[in-house]
Amino acid sequence: MPSDSSTGRPVGRGAKVRTAVHAATLAELVDKGYAALTVENIAQRAGVHKTTVYRRWKDRESLLTDALAEHMATDIPVPDTGALETDLRALARSIVQAFNSPAGQAILAAMFTGAAHLPEIAAARRHVFDDRLARAQPVVTRAVERGQLPEGTDPAELLKTLAAPIYLRLLITAEPVDEATADQTVRVTLAAARAGALRPVRDDPPVGE
Known part of the structure; x- marks a missing residue:
């Protein structure tokens, strides 16, 4: 089995392979962008043969989807502080922190700019x-x-x-986001929720029925 060029150590099987390939996928995305992302380079960076990658993922899009979902799950943990306001504040701040990082910026670029027109990326x-x-x-x-x-x-x-104002700034207005942004969106979200404005929308029956 090939070894990682930076470590010289082969990667083991199973979960270790998945972790190594996910990490290599995101590192390649950060360093080179989506357009230059290849299974061959990912495999080399992860220290595995490309056939090992293809046994688990059919193409780079399915690999990227899996890596992004796993990264988002671990990089933005779900809090349980015992109080809604502190839970939402922790969640909003973690979103801001994640997307202010190099990996977060690369993920946004892959999902919303360079490759956004591809059906596979829309699905991802x-x-x-x-x-x-x-x-x-x-x-x-x-x-x-x-x-x-x-x-x-x-x-x-x-x-x-909760998330919409953060993504508006990140993707539309290109304004900076920070903890103050996160805290403000928590206040707005709580006000709307406590007022009952975030219940499911139900269609009213036509007049006269």
Whole structure:
């Protein structure tokens, strides 16, 4: 088995291979961008043969999707502080911190600029954010159970409301984001949720029925 050019040590099997390949994928993405991302370079950087990669992932898009989802899951952990406000503050600040990092900037560029037009990357983007929403929803359901939010609060809508101002600045207005940005979006989200504005939208029946 080939060895990593920087360490000279071969990579083991199973989970170690997956971890090494994920790390190499993100490192290549940061260093070279999506356009120059190849399975061959990823394999060389991870210290494995490219056939080892292809046994687990059919192409670079499926590998990138898997690596991004895993990175987002670990780099933006789901907090459980016992109080909704501190949970949301920790979550929002971790999003800001993650996307201010070199890896975060490379991920945003891959998902929303250079490769955004590719169906595979659009699917990867949906997968990554669906995964993030699913992992973070317990923050909201616990708050409802504790009586900190109205019954019927939609976890997905609350989390989208929390993240939207951050992504607006990152992707549309190109404004800097920091802890103050995170804290402000928490205040707005809490105000909307406590007012009952983040319940599921139901269509009103037509007039006269």
